[in-house]
Amino acid sequence: MNSPVEIVDKKEELYQRIRRKAQMSRAEVVRLIALAGSGHYGSSFSCAEIFATLYYHVMKYDSKNPKWKERDRFVMGKGHAAVGLYPILADVGFFPKEELDTYTEIGSAFGDHPDMNKIPGIDFSSGSLGHGISVCVGMALGSRMDGLQNRIFCLLGDGEIQEGQVWEAAMSAGNFQLGNLVAILDNNKVTVDGFTKDLMNIYPIREKWESFGWNVVEVNGHDVPALVATFDALPAPLSEKPTIVICDTISGKGVSFMEHTFEWHVANLADEDIKKALLEIEREVK
Amino acid sequence: MAVQLQSESWELFGSLKLAKQLTAGETLARLGDEHPEIVALCADLGYPTRLADFGKKFPDRFFDFGIAEKNMVSAAAGLAATGKIPFVATYASFLGLLCCEQIRTDVAYPNLNVRLIGTHTGIAMGFYGSSHHATEDIAILRSMANMAVISPADGVAFAQMIEESVASYAGPIYFRVSRGREETVYTEGRPGNKIGKANVLREGRDITIIACGIEVKASLDAAEFLANQGIQARVIDMHTIKPLDLDAVLEAARETGAIVTVEEHNILGGLGGAVAEVLMESGISCKFKRHGIMDQYALIGKPYHLYKHYKLDGNGIASVVNDFLSR
Numbered sequence: 346m347n348s349p350v351e352i353v354d355k356k357e358e359l360y361q362r363i364r365r366k367a368q369m370s371r372a373e374v375v376r377l378i379a380l381a382g383s384g385h386y387g388s389s390f391s392c393a394e395i396f397a398t399l400y401y402h403v404m405k406y407d408s409k410n411p412k413w414k415e416r417d418r419f420v421m422g423k424g425h426a427a428v429g430l431y432p433i434l435a436d437v438g439f440f441p442k443e444e445l446d447t448y449t450e451i452g453s454a455f456g457d458h459p460d461m462n463k464i465p466g467i468d469f470s471s472g473s474l475g476h477g478i479s480v481c482v483g484m485a486l487g488s489r490m491d492g493l494q495n496r497i498f499c500l501l502g503d504g505e506i507q508e509g510q511v512w513e514a515a516m517s518a519g520n521f522q523l524g525n526l527v528a529i530l531d532n533n534k535v536t537v538d539g540f541t542k543d544l545m546n547i548y549p550i551r552e553k554w555e556s557f558g559w560n561v562v563e564v565n566g567h568d569v570p571a572l573v574a575t576f577d578a579l580p581a582p583l584s585e586k587p588t589i590v591i592c593d594t595i596s597g598k599g600v601s602f603m604e605h606t607f608e609w610h611v612a613n614l615a616d617e618d619i620k621k622a623l624l625e626i627e628r629e630v631k
Numbered sequence: 632m633a634v635q636l637q638s639e640s641w642e643l644f645g646s647l648k649l650a651k652q653l654t655a656g657e658t659l660a661r662l663g664d665e666h667p668e669i670v671a672l673c674a675d676l677g678y679p680t681r682l683a684d685f686g687k688k689f690p691d692r693f694f695d696f697g698i699a700e701k702n703m704v705s706a707a708a709g710l711a712a713t714g715k716i717p718f719v720a721t722y723a724s725f726l727g728l729l730c731c732e733q734i735r736t737d738v739a740y741p742n743l744n745v746r747l748i749g750t751h752t753g754i755a756m757g758f759y760g761s762s763h764h765a766t767e768d769i770a771i772l773r774s775m776a777n778m779a780v781i782s783p784a785d786g787v788a789f790a791q792m793i794e795e796s797v798a799s800y801a802g803p804i805y806f807r808v809s810r811g812r813e814e815t816v817y818t819e820g821r822p823g824n825k826i827g828k829a830n831v832l833r834e835g836r837d838i839t840i841i842a843c844g845i846e847v848k849a850s851l852d853a854a855e856f857l858a859n860q861g862i863q864a865r866v867i868d869m870h871t872i873k874p875l876d877l878d879a880v881l882e883a884a885r886e887t888g889a890i891v892t893v894e895e896h897n898i899l900g901g902l903g904g905a906v907a908e909v910l911m912e913s914g915i916s917c918k919f920k921r922h923g924i925m926d927q928y929a930l931i932g933k934p935y936h937l938y939k940h941y942k943l944d945g946n947g948i949a950s951v952v953n954d955f956l957s958r
Contacts, residue, residue: 414714418712420709461712462741462742468712469708469709469712469737470736470737470741472736473732473736476705476733476736476737479705479706479709479733480705480706480708480709480712480737481709482705482706482709483707483710483713483717484709484710484712484713486670486694486709486710487709487710487712487713487714488713490691490715491713491714509701510701510702510705513696513701513702514702514705514706516697516699517697517702517706520697521694
């Protein structure tokens with residue numbers, strides 16, 4: 346049996362691993378967007394710890410058998426952060442890392458938004474905001490019919506919840522009592538045209554989801570121990586309330602000149618800034 | 632006081648007793664034991680679409696999403712991604728038009744086994760007004776890659792093709808069915824409707840009428856009137872608008888030299904558009920006319936008045952054919 350000290354060490358090891366993988370995702374985002382000439386930095390960086398926590402600690406999957414029926418499923422409502430997920434899917438073994446080098450080339454499997462027909466490990470295609478959470482409602486119903494104990498995770502953007510369909514889905518998940526559905530809100534406070542609160546105010550967020558019958562948890566989306574603790578404490582899949590984890594995040598997190606700005610939501614770094622960005626990302630985790 | 636039920640009644644629940652074409656629910660209920668993957672979804676119109684007939688037998692596989700159609704369509708895609716065969720039904724105006732983008736992005740693009748059933752099509756909702764008319768849905772759905780578009784002539788044909796879709800068809804289908812008050816064309820139990828294969832219901836050498844949906848029966852009536860005037864019209868039930876039965880069209884062009892298409896849909900982009908595309912690329916010389924709603928929004932009126940007004944009943948179609956042949 347592990348001593349308390351060993352348990353603490355193991356936890357610390359896990360946190361460090363997740364942090365390193367998050368930074369790996371950020372570095373790859375910088376590299377891949379340079380290949381494309383344009384991409385979503387801000388939004389991918391705000392999700393990096395969320396992606397890493399899900400794929401290196403939370404989710405059940407088999408990268409050698411991507412269609413394993415009992416797997417947890419992950420749908421990106423905010424598909425535009427896909428460039429941050431691809432490196433992680435490659436790293437955990439869904440496809441060879443070299444394939445990422447084709448990013449945005451003609452005929453490549455890898456574009457700005459994730460494609461289930463082309464990429465092993467992508468459970469559903471997305472790109473048009475507001476659909477993903479509805480798709481997850483269907484997946485959660487399907488899993489429940491099959492008597493599975495898996496979870497369906499959906500990543501939502503805070504801008505995305507301006508879409509009316511999200512609230513149709515929220516209502517139905519509460520109504521159908523889908524305890525196996527977990528929404529994750531990347532609350533990075535930024536959309537293309539500016540700051541979410543200035544464009545179309547979505548606040549209060551917690552109260553809205555609670556009123557639709559959801560279990561609501563709030564967490565700092567860059568605090569790895571807090572993320573791990575939050576996901577470890579999720580209600581059982583057979584419980585009757587869907588859960589939303591509202592992650593307080595920073596757009597462009599990890600690169601100082603990108604943080605808290607909307608101009609870097611979709612952009613392209615100049616060559617000298619690429620070096621600057623990578624230095625900052627590499628410095629973060631020793 | 633009991634609801635007055637007569638052949639001209641449009642009262643919602645009463646008129647369901649007169650429905651003949653809305654056979655999806657009962658067909659699926661029959662198939663449900665053997666096919667546990669079948670699920671059904673509706674948006675507060677489970678009774679008017681008759682999909683509730685499946686829900687009565689399989690309540691755990693029947694999901695009413697309330698008045699939230701976009702969520703329903705995307706959720707159907709999610710269910711299909713877990714291996715289910717979802718049948719989704721609501722009025723065509725809310726399915727093919729309101730949910731166009733959800734259908735394109737979540738159902739057609741991933742090529743999922745979702746069956747969409749748009750009921751109360753064309754001008755079948757008559758006096759409900761333009762919001763409830765659906766004269767654009769064939770054009771919209773037909774332009775989506777992977778999507779099959781099927782407009783059965785009656786409830787027997789609809790049941791046959793639903794059964795085929797469960798047994799052996801992979802990919803998304805849009806079924807376009809009317810409100811169910813129509814006269815039947817096919818005899819129960821006689822297999823005759825295969826997805827993608829048109830049915831020649833009446834032979835003729837002078838002209839071919841190609842129709843879909845409820846206009847098949849009206850076209851057969853028209854052919855009868857025309858025969859009395861010495862015009863022998865071939866009548867083709869082109870229930871599958873996509874993929875279109877090219878051979879049936881080209882044979883008709885070669886053998887009769889004149890084609891009129893009939894549909895309760897805008898003449899732009901629907902059955903007539905599909906047949907025109909094939910004809911123009913075939914190099915076969917053939918007189919051709921599209922008949923339907925002539926790029927306008929339909930008037931308000933009781934359905935049987937509207938069909939008459941737009942010459943979409945037997946007499947009307949016969950007069951259109953006569954005018955066309957005498958030009």
